Amino acid sequence: MQKTNLLLLKYGEIALKGLNRPRFEQKLIDNINSALAPLGKFSVKKAQSTIYVEALDEGIDMYEAVERLKKVFGIVNICPAARCEKGMDSIKETAARCVLDMDIDGKSFKVETKREDKRFPLKSPEISREVGGAILRAVNKDGRNIRVDVHDPDILVQVEIRDDAYIVADIISGAGGMPVGTGGRAALLLSGGIDSPVAGWMISKRGVALDAVYFHSPPYTSERAKDKVVDLAKILSAYTRGIRLYVVPFTDIQLDIIDNCPKNYLTVIMRRIMMRIAERIAVSNKDMALITGESIGQVASQTMEALYCTNSAVNLPVFRPCIGMDKEEITAISKKIGAYETSIQPYEDCCTIFVPKHPKTKPRLDEITEAEKSLTNIDEMIEKAIEDAEIIKV
Amino acid sequence: MEVYLDNSATTRPYAEVCSAMFDTMNNNYGNPSSLHKLGIEAERAVKTAKERVAAAIKADPSEILFTSGGTESDNLALLGAAAANRGRHILTTPLEHPAIMSVLPVLRDRGYKVEYIPVDSDGRVMLDRFEKMIKADTVLVSAMLVNNEIGTLEPIAEMTEILKKKRPGALMHTDAVQGFGKVPINVNSMRVDMISISSHKIHGPKGVGALYVRRGTKLKPTIYGGGQQTNLRSGTENVPGIVGFGVAAMMASQDLDKKAERIAALRKRLEAGLLRLDDIKINTPNCCAPHILNVSFGGVRSEVMLHSLEMSDIYVSSGSACSSHKKEPSYVLTEIGVKPRMIDGSIRFSLSEFTTAEQIDEVIQAVEKIAPRLRRLNMR
Numbered sequence: 120m121q122k123t124n125l126l127l128l129k130y131g132e133i134a135l136k137g138l139n140r141p142r143f144e145q146k147l148i149d150n151i152n153s154a155l156a157p158l159g160k161f162s163v164k165k166a167q168s169t170i171y172v173e174a175l176d177e178g179i180d181m182y183e184a185v186e187r188l189k190k191v192f193g194i195v196n197i198c199p200a201a202r203c204e205k206g207m208d209s210i211k212e213t214a215a216r217c218v219l220d221m222d223i224d225g226k227s228f229k230v231e232t233k234r235e236d237k238r239f240p241l242k243s244p245e246i247s248r249e250v251g252g253a254i255l256r257a258v259n260k261d262g263r264n265i266r267v268d269v270h271d272p273d274i275l276v277q278v279e280i281r282d283d284a285y286i287v288a289d290i291i292s293g294a295g296g297m298p299v300g301t302g303g304r305a306a307l308l309l310s311g312g313i314d315s316p317v318a319g320w321m322i323s324k325r326g327v328a329l330d331a332v333y334f335h336s337p338p339y340t341s342e343r344a345k346d347k348v349v350d351l352a353k354i355l356s357a358y359t360r361g362i363r364l365y366v367v368p369f370t371d372i373q374l375d376i377i378d379n380c381p382k383n384y385l386t387v388i389m390r391r392i393m394m395r396i397a398e399r400i401a402v403s404n405k406d407m408a409l410i411t412g413e414s415i416g417q418v419a420s421q422t423m424e425a426l427y428c429t430n431s432a433v434n435l436p437v438f439r440p441c442i443g444m445d446k447e448e449i450t451a452i453s454k455k456i457g458a459y460e461t462s463i464q465p466y467e468d469c470c471t472i473f474v475p476k477h478p479k480t481k482p483r484l485d486e487i488t489e490a491e492k493s494l495t496n497i498d499e500m501i502e503k504a505i506e507d508a509e510i511i512k513v
Numbered sequence: 514m515e516v517y518l519d520n521s522a523t524t525r526p527y528a529e530v531c532s533a534m535f536d537t538m539n540n541n542y543g544n545p546s547s548l549h550k551l552g553i554e555a556e557r558a559v560k561t562a563k564e565r566v567a568a569a570i571k572a573d574p575s576e577i578l579f580t581s582g583g584t585e586s587d588n589l590a591l592l593g594a595a596a597a598n599r600g601r602h603i604l605t606t607p608l609e610h611p612a613i614m615s616v617l618p619v620l621r622d623r624g625y626k627v628e629y630i631p632v633d634s635d636g637r638v639m640l641d642r643f644e645k646m647i648k649a650d651t652v653l654v655s656a657m658l659v660n661n662e663i664g665t666l667e668p669i670a671e672m673t674e675i676l677k678k679k680r681p682g683a684l685m686h687t688d689a690v691q692g693f694g695k696v697p698i699n700v701n702s703m704r705v706d707m708i709s710i711s712s713h714k715i716h717g718p719k720g721v722g723a724l725y726v727r728r729g730t731k732l733k734p735t736i737y738g739g740g741q742q743t744n745l746r747s748g749t750e751n752v753p754g755i756v757g758f759g760v761a762a763m764m765a766s767q768d769l770d771k772k773a774e775r776i777a778a779l780r781k782r783l784e785a786g787l788l789r790l791d792d793i794k795i796n797t798p799n800c801c802a803p804h805i806l807n808v809s810f811g812g813v814r815s816e817v818m819l820h821s822l823e824m825s826d827i828y829v830s831s832g833s834a835c836s837s838h839k840k841e842p843s844y845v846l847t848e849i850g851v852k853p854r855m856i857d858g859s860i861r862f863s864l865s866e867f868t869t870a871e872q873i874d875e876v877i878q879a880v881e882k883i884a885p886r887l888r889r890l891n892m893r
Contacts, residue, residue: 338820377890 123181123217127287128170128188129196132297144170146326147193147298150360154187167235167281170194185291190357192324194293198277201286205239207249210284214250214276215257217288218265223258227268230254232278239280250278294324299360302326305408305438306401308393309333309364311347311466314412314441316355316458317449321440322410323359330404331355331362332397334369344466352513354458365400366509369393372500379493382475386420387482388491391432396501398433400508409433414441414449419478428482516827516872520714521661521691521805521863526757527716527764534718534757545750546741555752562759569766570698570708572725578746579755582722583690584612586709589724589735589746590686591616591655594707595625597731598684600652603627604643606667607848608636608660610688612709630656635798636665636849643672647679654685658692658708662845662861664797664805666696673704684730690714690722694765695773695802706730712754716865717761721754765866772866777803779864779873784808786877790884794855796846804864807846809855810880812888818860821883827876830861 128151133143148163151172155161159176161184172188174181181199188197203213218228230251232243241249251267254276258265265274279285307319309331323329333348345366356362372392380388397409413421413429420429430437441449453459491497517525537558543551545559560574567574580586591613595603603620605613607629617627630643638656647654654676656667673685686707689698694715698708708725712718726732726745738747783806784795792811810818815831822829842856851859862876 338824339817341816341820374890 123199123201124174124179125200125202125285126172126181126184126188127198127200127285128172128194128293129198130168130170130193131195131295133193143193143298143301146300147191150191150193150298150300151188153360154191154357155184158184158187187357188293189291190294191298192294192296192326192358193298195295197291197293198287199289199291202283203286205236205280205284207241207246210246210278210286211250211253213284214278214286214288215254217286218254218274218276219257219261221274221288223265223274224263225265226273227266227271228254228274228276229267229269229272230276230278232280234280236280236282246278246280250276294358296324297326299323299326299358300328302328303408304328304330304404304406305410306330306332306397306404306406307410308397308412309348309352310412311344311351311462311464312412313446313453313459313462314414314417314449315410316351316412316462317452317456318410318412318438318440319355320358320452320456320458322408322438323355327408329355329359329362329410330400330406331364332393332400333364333366334393334396335366336370336373337368339370339373341466343464347461347464347466349511349513350461351458352511354456354461356513358456362513363404364511364513366511367396367400367504368507369504372497372504375494375496375500380490383477383479384482384487384490385475386478387425387428387487388494390420390425390429391487391491392497392501394429394432394437396504398435399501399505401435406435408436408438410438410440412441412449413439414444414446417446419480422480424481424483425479428484428487431484514826514872514875516825516875518862518864518868518872518876519828519830520865520868521861522830523713523719524716524865525867526713526718527761529764530717530757530760533760534753537753537756541752541756543752545752546739555750558752558756559750562755562762565759565763566710566723569762570693570700570710570725572700573728576700576725576728578724578726578742579750579758580722580724580746581720581751582713583610583688583709583711585735586690586711586722586724587612587655587688588616589732590707590709591620591653592735593732593745594653594684594686594730595620595623596733598652598682600650600683601625602648602651604630604646604651604654606630606632606638606656608632608662608665608845609655609657610661610690613655613657613688625652632848634849635800636660636663636845637798637800638667638672640668640671640675644675644679647676647683649680651676651680651683654683656687658687658689658698659696659802659805660845661691662805662843663807663849664691664801666692666800666802669705670703677704691805692802694762694769695776695804697769700725700727712758712761715761715765718754718757721751721758723758773803776864776866776868779868779870780804780806780862782870783862783864783873783876786873787880790881792888794851796849796851796855796859806862806864808860808862809846809851810858810860810884810887811855813858813884814887815858815860817887818858818880818883821887822876822879825875825879827879830863831859 136143159179162173164171201213203209230247232246234243277287302325305327309315352362352364543555545556563574563577567577631639669687684706687705688709690711693710706727711722734745794809796807819831846856
């Protein structure tokens with residue numbers, strides 16, 4: 120990446136949002152501000168479908184700024200840019216310096232110019248030609264190699280003539296999607312596994328803010344398992360601009376189910392109660408949906424029949440973005456978002472420790488509702504679990 | 514009240530250790546290699562600590578090499594002795610700590626033949642078999658003094674005698690990390706060439722240990738640098754850690770016999786109390802160090818037992834603390850023939866001189882309450 124204190128951010132889909140566009144743009148700017156705030160002072164402004172991010176303090180780590188912006192949904196591309204005076208000498212010098220800062224050896228390049236300020240004396244092709252020549256000379260003088268390829272260049276050097284002149288030589292992919300906060304809120308059932316963080320990430324990518332619910336069963340799950348979930352929530356929160364994590368004490372309910380329900384139904388009944396608790400928490404936060412990491416057929420509790428039974432426990436829509444994905448596909452996303460290494464730490468969560476030997480793969484809803492009748496105290500227990508939940512803001 | 518019975522994982526430092534280290538960090542911060550007064554003061558502190566550690570195993574101070582702990586000592590002993598001496602054959606036991614076990618593939622890669630000496634169902638090396646396994650090109654034998662999971666006391670002195678009779682040039686190393694400060698160690702009667710010990714298992718600080726190297730033993734360093742500690746272990750000495758280690762070694766070896774007897778009696782009390790439960794198996798043999806009791810609870814998952822005890826402020830270990838990073842069943846318990854079902858339910862209680870009879874009774878009561886409840890819920 121070239122040395123710079125200016126980043127040009129391009130956004131895609133938002134531009135198509137018609138009358139809502141200003142609101143989406145403003146949300147994106149807010150999210151960019153909150154992502155960058157810990158690094159120092161920035162100016163964040165938009166013009167012509169581009170957001171200009173400029174560091175105002177000395178010594179701000181722009182590499183870190185780019186890393187943070189890569190996690191802001193709504194940004195399609197991040198272009199480190201240099202700004203200079205609108206004169207050919209200064210444009211040529213700046214463009215050459217940008218290219219020299221990059222890893223260029225053996226690569227090809229091309230210069231493209233956009234001349235929005237039509238009063239600028241040279242026309243775009245002329246500017247490109249002159250800047251290209253200057254880059255070639257500078258690289259040769261530096262003892263390195265670069266060649267021109269106008270059809271399929273490795274490096275595209277863009278010169279934009281506006282209020283000032285801007286040089287962009289590098290393009291870094293952003294996360295895409297929609298700005299978080301433009302798509303409402305939902306509650307994610309977060310376990311310590313691979314799937315649920317991915318599910319949360321996928322929904323959040325569409326602009327949805329997240330609350331998360333984790334079920335903690337001491338002594339059957341260790342404090343380390345809880346720490347792991349907090350870590351996962353932190354990883355996710357870099358994308359979701361913060362998460363409210365509810366740690367719900369679940370041991371008493373689990374023991375109640377084990378004591379009173381048929382063993383082969385334990386898992387499905389447990390999951391139904393988890394959904395009910397998550398729904399209650401969701402409603403209290405004005406979340407309009409639940410999110411789970413379920414994928415058809417992955418385990419006994421995720422067969423079509425089991426999903427039907429689990430789903431019937433709640434009224435809110437349940438989003439399952441991983442539903443049609445294979446484990447490999449989910450794992451690939453988990454790695455991409457940086458959750459995988461944390462997800463595979465071997466602390467058991469409450470789902471795996473209470474798995475019966477022969478769980479029913481084709482549970483029947485009528486049998487389950489019948490079995491649940493023996494949980495005479497369940498409403499109070501749910502009430503208490505929610506009341507005792509620890510809320511962690513990450 | 515906190516009941517800490519995980520002393521084989523680590524121990525609570527003596528108050529004297531903490532204050533000696535605090536004082537060293539505050540007032541004696543020089544580099545022992547510096548030529549000026551501050552350097553000399555730091556060097557003196559290291560020298561005093563060395564004398565104390567040496568005295569605890571009846572060694573000469575010049576035979577003590579400070580390291581970063583048991584793992585480094587074991588690595589240096591194996592890699593360093595193999596590289597500096599003649600012979601391509603190495604013998605060890607299948608029950609060693611990972612600090613030994615994980616070095617063996619490295620030695621194999623370097624062309625050494627490594628073989629395991631068989632152990633009996635108590636985990637004790639079979640001496641007759643050992644004798645037959647010694648070859649003309651045996652360069653090194655390494656066996657632990659006390660097993661970290663089950664507490665078995667290995668016949669190190671006998672092994673050394675057998676080895677030296679059959680092949681005087683071969684070296685004997687013992688990993689005494691679990692034995693140091695719990696069973697008497699005398700380098701003159703044991704006659705081993707190298708001993709690994711660690712500070713934080715004897716109420717000293719973490720991050721410091723030592724390797725005893727008998728005078729005249731050839732060793733190649735595994736760490737290179739500024740040539741400290743006679744070129745065998747480069748790196749500025751961990752002065753506060755070493756000072757703390759010295760204090761701990763001195764205190765732990767005071768009245769060792771009496772303390773060991775007391776701890777053994779407490780362990781007996783724990784064992785007797787736990788034996789009142791049914792479906793239980795004591796994995797610790799009779800020939801053992803005083804402080805470790807490994808028990809299997811049938812039908813209980815050790816991790817859940819551990820966390821249940823934790824809720825009563827009682828801290829123990831499932832199997833060995835080092836293996837909680839992995840999920841495989843303990844290789845030590847597997848080796849001595851414990852059934853998988855019982856390995857699943859194995860808990861290691863490890864006592865220290867701070868353990869009291871009241872604490873032991875509290876643990877027994879807690880287990881009596883927890884075990885039946887967990888058994889009722891077991892679904893496997």
